[in-house]
Amino acid sequence: MPVxxxxxxxxxxxxxxxxxxxxxxxxxxxxMVKTVVLSFQNAxxxxxxxxxxxGLTNFRNLLGSDLFWLTFKNTLIWTFGSLGGExxxxxxxxxxxxxxxxxxxxxxxxxVIPWAVPVVxxxxxxxxxxxxxxxxxxxxxxRWGLLKESFYWLxxxxxxxxxxxxxxxxxxxxxxxxxLLAALQAIPKxxxxxxxxxxxxxxxxxKHITLPHLRTVxxxxxxxxxxxxxxxxxxxxxxxxxGPLHASExxxxxxxxxxxxxxxxxxxxxxxxxxxxxxxxxxxxxxxxSLKEGGK
Amino acid sequence: MKRKLVCIVLAVFLSLxxxxxxxxxxxxxxxxxxxxxxxxxxxxIYEGLVTVKKAFEQVFPNIKVEIETIPxxxxxxxxxxxxxxxxxxxxxxxxxxxxxxxxxxDFLQDLTSWVNEWAxxxxxxxxxxxxxxxEGKIKALPHRANIRTxxxxxxxxxxxxxxxxxxxxxxxxxxxxxxxxxxxxxxGEIDVWGFGWSTTSARSPQEFxxxxxxxxxxxxxxxxxxxxxxxWQEDEKMLSRATEPFQFYHDNVYKFKISPxxxxxxxxxxxxxxxxxxxxASQLGSTWIKYLESEHPxxxxxxxxxxxxxxxxxxxxxDISFLGIYKEGHPKEAFEFxxxxxxxVGQMLYVEKELATHKDISRSEDDKIAWSLVDHAYGxxxxxxxxxxxxxxxxxxxxxxxKMTPREAALWLSKEINEALExxxxxxxx
Numbered sequence: 274m275p276v277x278x279x280x281x282x283x284x285x286x287x288x289x290x291x292x293x294x295x296x297x298x299x300x301x302x303x304x305m306v307k308t309v310v311l312s313f314q315n316a317x318x319x320x321x322x323x324x325x326x327x328g329l330t331n332f333r334n335l336l337g338s339d340l341f342w343l344t345f346k347n348t349l350i351w352t353f354g355s356l357g358g359e360x361x362x363x364x365x366x367x368x369x370x371x372x373x374x375x376x377x378x379x380x381x382x383x384x385v386i387p388w389a390v391p392v393v394x395x396x397x398x399x400x401x402x403x404x405x406x407x408x409x410x411x412x413x414x415x416r417w418g419l420l421k422e423s424f425y426w427l428x429x430x431x432x433x434x435x436x437x438x439x440x441x442x443x444x445x446x447x448x449x450x451x452x453l454l455a456a457l458q459a460i461p462k463x464x465x466x467x468x469x470x471x472x473x474x475x476x477x478x479x480k481h482i483t484l485p486h487l488r489t490v491x492x493x494x495x496x497x498x499x500x501x502x503x504x505x506x507x508x509x510x511x512x513x514x515x516g517p518l519h520a521s522e523x524x525x526x527x528x529x530x531x532x533x534x535x536x537x538x539x540x541x542x543x544x545x546x547x548x549x550x551x552x553x554x555x556x557x558x559x560x561x562x563s564l565k566e567g568g569k
Numbered sequence: 570m571k572r573k574l575v576c577i578v579l580a581v582f583l584s585l586x587x588x589x590x591x592x593x594x595x596x597x598x599x600x601x602x603x604x605x606x607x608x609x610x611x612x613x614i615y616e617g618l619v620t621v622k623k624a625f626e627q628v629f630p631n632i633k634v635e636i637e638t639i640p641x642x643x644x645x646x647x648x649x650x651x652x653x654x655x656x657x658x659x660x661x662x663x664x665x666x667x668x669x670x671x672x673x674x675d676f677l678q679d680l681t682s683w684v685n686e687w688a689x690x691x692x693x694x695x696x697x698x699x700x701x702x703x704e705g706k707i708k709a710l711p712h713r714a715n716i717r718t719x720x721x722x723x724x725x726x727x728x729x730x731x732x733x734x735x736x737x738x739x740x741x742x743x744x745x746x747x748x749x750x751x752x753x754x755x756x757g758e759i760d761v762w763g764f765g766w767s768t769t770s771a772r773s774p775q776e777f778x779x780x781x782x783x784x785x786x787x788x789x790x791x792x793x794x795x796x797x798x799x800x801w802q803e804d805e806k807m808l809s810r811a812t813e814p815f816q817f818y819h820d821n822v823y824k825f826k827i828s829p830x831x832x833x834x835x836x837x838x839x840x841x842x843x844x845x846x847x848x849x850a851s852q853l854g855s856t857w858i859k860y861l862e863s864e865h866p867x868x869x870x871x872x873x874x875x876x877x878x879x880x881x882x883x884x885x886x887x888d889i890s891f892l893g894i895y896k897e898g899h900p901k902e903a904f905e906f907x908x909x910x911x912x913x914v915g916q917m918l919y920v921e922k923e924l925a926t927h928k929d930i931s932r933s934e935d936d937k938i939a940w941s942l943v944d945h946a947y948g949x950x951x952x953x954x955x956x957x958x959x960x961x962x963x964x965x966x967x968x969x970x971x972k973m974t975p976r977e978a979a980l981w982l983s984k985e986i987n988e989a990l991e992x993x994x995x996x997x998x999x
């Protein structure tokens with residue numbers, strides 16, 4: 274019998290995979306399925322005994338709410354603003370650290386510090402640094418004449434989100450630095466030497482040799498950062514809690530508020546499902562790229 | 570073959586780990602109760618908790634007490650998640666704002682009959698028991714309480730030639746505030762502001778809501794059906810009074826300029842630090858403000874307490890935190906331990922003296938001032954406050970950012986409160 278033959282050959286492998294795959298199922302897939310189911314119900318933590326199917330009501334309410342669209346816009350600004358800043362800073366620092374300079378190893382170590390600092394510590398420090406009354410940023414800007422008076426960067430409707438993005442860029446750019454630096458070091462020296470012999474300048478070398486070599490790493494890290502930042506909760510929560518007046522509200526903080534403050538779990542699940550749909554697109558893209566890269 | 574066998578045994582063992590660990594609970598005779606406390610090792614009250622625990626374990630050798638430190642900011646979410654999963658602690662701290670929510674979610678043990686049989690019940694302030702009563706049942710023990718007062722820096726007041734604290738909003742805005750607010754170094758920027766408050770964080774509603782009581786325009790009114798409603802939209806007079814707290818905050822910043830503009834987004838940390846370093850001369854607080862002592866000992870030495878300035882009638886907050894005992898687990902044993910914590914010695918050791926709900930605790934002069942306000946100190950109405958508090962903060966900020974007038978904010982808030990009450994099943998049909 275082919276089935277028995279197959280099981281005899283692969284049965285042990287399945288048995289050994291069973292504990293790990295059960296954990297993955299319980300901890301990853303089951304909550305995901307449960308979230309999707311909840312998004313079509315009317316569950317709140319106050320009425321768990323009267324939960325019923327409500328179809329697309331939660332999605333209709335969500336898509337009809339101004340707050341959702343403001344939050345969605347903020348999430349895109351937050352994600353792509355952070356990505357742009359992190360990539361530029363990461364690439365610049367990687368290029369610098371790829372140069373033959375004294376103390377290069379020490380600088381490479383130092384640059385990872387923002388990434389290594391726990392988010393809570395970093396966020397609380399930045400809150401103090403940016404404080405209008407005793408924060409060093411305001412004191413210096415006023416002293417240097419760049420500001421007339423102190424400004425509450427995290428407390429302004431027009432500045433809160435931008436400030437959160439800046440702080441996030443500071444914290445996350447080392448990820449790009451490390452990834453891009455590794456790719457830069459893998460560029461064959463002969464290619465650069467040959468280009469130099471052919472009379473190529475620094476800009477031409479960067480455009481025609483360096484950038485093409487960074488393409489794959491850049492694409493993969495970019496998608497990873499989009500996925501991480503899109504549903505990143507900690508930094509914004511610790512810096513502004515989404516305020517003032519939702520100026521820095523993102524989808525992740527909206528999910529948290531609806532779950533833990535308002536107890537509207539079905540409504541929160543509907544937001545999470547929309548987030549999930551958006552992230553799955555990037556997840557699939559990442560998978561495709563990884564497979565393509567793996568096949569090389 | 571041998572290798573295969575080892576692999577099979579290993580796989581079965583790994584699959585059984587969760588089952589084995591679940592089964593290794595204490596037997597019925599020996600019980601372990603888990604206490605989630607926000608106190609951290611090294612704090613005197615943490616050591617007090619350990620002392621109470623040791624004494625308790627001597628009296629009840631079959632009950633072991635495990636203490637886990639969970640910061641204030643995390644207790645709510647952790648309890649919510651663990652209780653939903655059917656695995657809450659046996660005892661935890663609960664803020665007044667969460668009490669009704671946890672009770673409605675049916676996490677909490679009904680303690681009514683146990684409390685009624687408890688001889689020491691009479692030793693706790695009656696209005697604390699009143700605050701613990703939900704639909705005739707007691708579902709948590711009133712463990713710590715404070716009465717909000719006006720807290721001010723006596724030295725800064727004296728420097729400004731002020732002998733006594735303001736009794737009314739008018740005195741604060743037109744006499745005391747402007748005199749205390751000063752540019753001390755002559756650089757054109759104000760260095761000391763007359764009055765500060767928290768616009769964000771849990772403390773914001775605690776400070777803002779009493780102003781609505783003072784204005785005789787409560788956020789929610791209990792209706793004859795036992796449910797609640799905001800009546801501002803239905804009663805023009807009430808709506809007009811509801812605008813007064815918004816106007817008060819707005820005028821402090823823009824008209825009388827006794828509060829900094831940055832206050833629009835201050836949390837309690839910014840407020841307390843500003844008070845500690847003397848950039849604001851007064852705020853609302855209570856004798857627990859002494860927690861700033863280690864960072865600003867001089868400030869605490871010159872801090873004085875008085876009744877909260879009012880507009881129409883005096884009112885302030887009776888802020889109670891509870892000991893919640895959860896249904897799942899060992900509620901009976903947990904209640905025995907809670908009784909130890911609620912005893913005179915327990916309160917002396919585990920609760921800061923200023924916060925004790927025990928009537929017999931000897932209190933400092935400052936604390937006596939706070940407790941002398943008990944007649945017009947009120948607790949939160951028994952509804953779920955999470956969403957309403959967020960909306961209150963939003964309305965407050967809208968006025969401070971000049972996005973809404975006080976009247977628009979009151980109307981908007983009224984609608985939002987009733988919507989929240991409806992979502993929570995608390996809206997009256999009257």
